[in-house]
Amino acid sequence: MMTAELQLLWLALMLYTLAGSTAIGSTVLARRPERIILALMIVGLAAHAASLGLRWERLGHGPFITLFEILSSNVWSLLVIYALAYWRVPAVRPAAMVVMPVLFIMMAWLLVTSPAAGHFPPTYRTVWLYVHMLFGKIFLGAVLVSVGVAGLILLRHAGLAAASLARLPADDRLENLACRFIMTGFIFENLMLVAGAIWAQDAWGRFWAWDPLETWAFATWLMLAFFIHLRVTVRLEPRHSAALIMAVFVLAFLTFFGVPFVSTAPHKGAV
C-alpha cells in the first residue's frame, strides 16, 4: 500500500510540476493554455488526494504529525486554494509565476523527507484538530495567493517578463486584489487561533501558553494587523505593500514549517 501511496504522490508532483512549468512558460511567452493548466492541477490534486487517503487508511490518522505529512498535506491544500482562485479569478492566473516556485520548493523538500510514520498523540483525537488545521490551511492558502499577486507587482517593477506583465491590470488594482486575499487570510488566521485555543484548553489545560508555535503565530497575527493598519494610515505604494505581503508570508511560512521542526517543544504537552 505504501508503494501505491508514493507512486500516486510522485504522479501528483509530476503533474504539478508540468502545470507550474506550463503556467510560468505561458506567462513569460504571453500564451494562455489556462484550461490545460487547470486540468493538470485537478488531475494532480486527485492523485495526491488518493495518496493522502491511502496513507490515512494505512496509519489510521490524518497527515498531521511528521514533516512529510505536513508538507504533503500543505502542498495539496495550498494547490487546492490556488486552483480555486485560478479558476474563479482570472487576474490571479499569472501569479503562477510566483506561487508555483514556492510550491516547487515545498515539493523538493517533501521528496527529501522521510515518509516514515510518527506517533499520533492521544490529545490529537478531537474534532478541534480538524477545525484548527482546516482554518490554518485556508489562511496559508489565501496568503500564498496574495503573495502570488503581490509578486507580480514586484516582478513588473524589476522589469521581468515585461511584455507579459504589462498586459495585467495596473499596480493599484493588483495590490487591491492581493489585499483582499490577505484580509481573507487574516479572518482565517483568527479562526485558526481561536480553534487552536479551544483545543489547547481541553487537551493541555490552558488556552494559551506562549509556546514557540503560539508565539510565532501571534507574531504573524501582529504583522498582519500592522500591515492592515499601515495601509489605512499612510498611502502605501503598491510595491511597498507587495513587499510587506511577502514579509507576512515568510513569517507565516516559517511558523508553519520551521518552528514545529526546529523547536523541541512546539506545543508543550502535545505528545
Add this chain to the structure above:
Amino acid sequence: MELSQGKLGAAEVQGAWVAAAWVRRLASLKLTLSVFALLGAAVIYSYSTAGSTGWLMAVPLLVGGLNLGAAVLTNPVFRRQTALLTFHLALLALVVLAAAGRLTYLKGQLELAEGEVFTGQLAQVETGPWHRLQLESAQFVNDGFSIRYEKGVRRAETRNAVRWLDEAGHEQRAVIGDNEPLVRQGYRFYTSFNKGFAPVFVWHPADGSAPRRGSIHLPAYPIHEYRQALDWTLPGTQVALWTMLQFDEVLLDPKQVSQFRLPERHTLVVRVGEMRQELAPGARLSLPQGVLVYERLSTWMGYTVFYDWTLPWLFVACVLAVASLARHFWNRCAAQPWDR
C-alpha cells in the same frame, strides 16, 4: 465634541477642548502602529528571555487599549461601519477579559491515589492576586484509570473514572482523560502524563492512638521505571523509611500494545536505619514506635487544575470579533467584484 458656552464657563470649555484634543491624539493610527511594533518586540523579547516578562506585554496592551478606546470615541469611521466597531470592541473586551483572567486565575497540580478524595490540597499552585481559593468545594474521588500504550511504549488513550456529589447530594460519575476534563465549581481538572504506583499502608502507633491508613506515591511510571523508590517519614514520628517497589515482569512491552497495570507479583523493600525487610501484601513491620502493615499496591494519578472564569466570555468575544471582522471585509469586498 459639542459644548454649550451657556452651561459651562470659559475655563471649563477650554479644559474640555484640551481633553478632547488629547483623546484625538491618543486615538492616532500612528500610535496603533507603534503599539503593534512594541507588542511584537515584547513578544519576541519574552520568548527569548527566561523569567517573568508579563509586564513587558502589559504596557503595550494597556496603551493599545487606551488607543482603541479613544479611537472608538473619536473616529467617525467606527460610527459609519458597525461591523468594524463591533470587531474593535470585541478586541477591547478580549484584552480586558485576558487581564481579568490573569488577576483571578489558578493553575495547580495534585496527585490522588485510587479511591482517594480530593479535598482541596494542591502539590503546586500558582494564582492571580485576586483568586479566592474555593477548591475544597470541588471535591471528587479518583476511581482508577486505564492507559493504553502503543508499540514502543508510546502513550495512547487515558481513561480515568471519577465520581463526586452534586449540589443536591446525588452521586455523579464520569470518565475523564485526554481531551475531557472534569469541571467542578469552575475548576477544570485534567489527567496528566504523571501517574504511578502507590503502596497502601496502615500505621498502628504504639501509643494506642487510632490507626492511620494512607499511601505513598512512588515516582511516575514508566518515565522513572528504574527509580521506583521513595524516602518518607511515618506520620506523627521522626522515623525515616526508604521504600522500593520490586518486580520482575515487563509491564509495558515495547514490542506490543499494552495497558498500564499492576505487577502480578511484587515485593516492597523497606529500609529503616540498618534494618531491611521485604514486604508482601499483608506483611507487617514492627518498630518501637508502632506496627506498619503493608496492605496492597495501588496506583496514583497526577492532575493539573485550571481556573479562569473568563473562558466562556473569551469565547463569546472571539466569536463576535471574527464574525464582525468577516462581515466588515465582506461589506468592503462585495462592493467590487474580485475579478474586476
